[in-house]
Amino acid sequence: MTWERLAALGDALVRVGIALGCLFVLWLLLGAYLSRRRPVAYWYGYGFWFLLWRMRRTWSRLTLNADLTASERPNTGVFGSLVVKGRPLRPAVPLLIKIRPRRFGATAVVALQPGQVPQPFIDAADAMAHTWGVHAVRAAASRRGRVDLTILRADPLGDSSMRDLRSTSPGAAVPVAVPEDLCAEIGNREDGQSWVLDLIALPHWLITGATQSGKSTLINAAVAQWAARPIALVGIDCKGGMELASLAPRLSALAYDRAQAADLLGHLVTEAERRMALCREHRARNIWQLPEHLRPAPVIVIVDELAELYLIASREQKDAALRATTNLLRLGQLGAALGIHLILAGQRVGTDLGPGISALRAQLGGRICLKVHDPETAKMTLGDLHPDAVDAAQLIGPADKGVAITTADHFGWVRARSVKFTDDDLDQAVHATRHLTPRIPGLTPPADPPVA
Numbered sequence: 001m002t003w004e005r006l007a008a009l010g011d012a013l014v015r016v017g018i019a020l021g022c023l024f025v026l027w028l029l030l031g032a033y034l035s036r037r038r039p040v041a042y043w044y045g046y047g048f049w050f051l052l053w054r055m056r057r058t059w060s061r062l063t064l065n066a067d068l069t070a071s072e073r074p075n076t077g078v079f080g081s082l083v084v085k086g087r088p089l090r091p092a093v094p095l096l097i098k099i100r101p102r103r104f105g106a107t108a109v110v111a112l113q114p115g116q117v118p119q120p121f122i123d124a125a126d127a128m129a130h131t132w133g134v135h136a137v138r139a140a141a142s143r144r145g146r147v148d149l150t151i152l153r154a155d156p157l158g159d160s161s162m163r164d165l166r167s168t169s170p171g172a173a174v175p176v177a178v179p180e181d182l183c184a185e186i187g188n189r190e191d192g193q194s195w196v197l198d199l200i201a202l203p204h205w206l207i208t209g210a211t212q213s214g215k216s217t218l219i220n221a222a223v224a225q226w227a228a229r230p231i232a233l234v235g236i237d238c239k240g241g242m243e244l245a246s247l248a249p250r251l252s253a254l255a256y257d258r259a260q261a262a263d264l265l266g267h268l269v270t271e272a273e274r275r276m277a278l279c280r281e282h283r284a285r286n287i288w289q290l291p292e293h294l295r296p297a298p299v300i301v302i303v304d305e306l307a308e309l310y311l312i313a314s315r316e317q318k319d320a321a322l323r324a325t326t327n328l329l330r331l332g333q334l335g336a337a338l339g340i341h342l343i344l345a346g347q348r349v350g351t352d353l354g355p356g357i358s359a360l361r362a363q364l365g366g367r368i369c370l371k372v373h374d375p376e377t378a379k380m381t382l383g384d385l386h387p388d389a390v391d392a393a394q395l396i397g398p399a400d401k402g403v404a405i406t407t408a409d410h411f412g413w414v415r416a417r418s419v420k421f422t423d424d425d426l427d428q429a430v431h432a433t434r435h436l437t438p439r440i441p442g443l444t445p446p447a448d449p450p451v452a
């Protein structure tokens, strides 16, 4: 090869090198622009591929260090009279497959080795998040032999700015309720989906949270949507009506103390029995199977400070408390199919409220636990359905307003954050929809604002 040809080749190589360098710089600049302006596009174009590379590169070491491997041969041996157990010499690494990008991060599936169970993978979710440098990893076993991983690239709950939740325009009368009316979108879930209170899927809810944790904000965000639909809202606020008074114009009834609550709940039990007879007569298994012209309005009973119904200071209060809590339990048992739903909120729920509280809790399939001060409330709210969620609930900090652990479809539970819904938003929604307030037999709408 002559000197000229070598020089020409060198020249060409330098030009290719410069072109590649320019492309690389352009690629970096585009990445920097997208990461600031278009985070989702950045994730699909850049972030996810870095994560994929990182997951593939670290998977074997991660499984080894976190004891997630199986052994191809038994890892016990007999030496004389001793049985020795050790680390397998040839560990079998479970397969990491189906790594797919998603808006919120990624999903992947772990194919377990024979003899492995999902629990160690669920426990090691934190180790995975640290290794891959992501916000969180959730592991759930939905199928035999598989563990589904949901990888969250960042905390999607950081922003709780209010979106337009009032999909049904307030003021527009809708004559007959349909099941979808019972869904209220109240915020964002950690997996990037909307946080929806769906009273058809889960008819009754328990919401716990210390003072200033965000209970009212969350309930009000739901109420604003229900108010715009043909749904009766009923309030029980034994703190003298202080919390629910702002809903009064749109409430079909409001009780300010335990005796009034006992009467109100008694009327609702009678209404449940009337609906039951109606369903029986028309061979319907729930109110949604009734002909439209006969279908009664769904009723949502909102109880603020549940403990106030249970705690008694004197013998006279005992009778009212017993009536109120027995009626509440009956509604929990009968209400779901009859369109009577319970949203029960409180700062503290514990076994000290009496044996009735556990029976009531068993009827409340939907759970929301905001920041609570005592482990028992977190356990009472989540422990019976999702024992592994109790620790997550206790990690919610006092500054995490509106952040909660909540019941969720296929995950079992998920972290979520409600929208920031202001008192002005609520006033607007309540006043724009007051003419939609349905009449329920036996209930009288509140006439005037309560006197505390």
Ligand SMILES: Nc1ncnc2c1ncn2[C@@H]1O[C@H](COP(=O)(O)OP(=O)(O)OP(=O)(O)O)[C@@H](O)[C@H]1O
Pocket: 160, 209, 210, 211, 212, 213, 214, 215, 216, 217, 218, 243, 401, 402, 403, 417, 418, 419, 420, 421
């Ligand atoms: N999702 C959210 N994002 C930001 N701030 C929120 C959120 N939810 C609630 N807050 C704020 O937290 C504070 C307390 O909220 P809220 O009144 O709903 O709490 P609470 O649990 O009902 O309190 P209390 O039991 O004392 O009535 C309010 O200032 C509210 O604006």
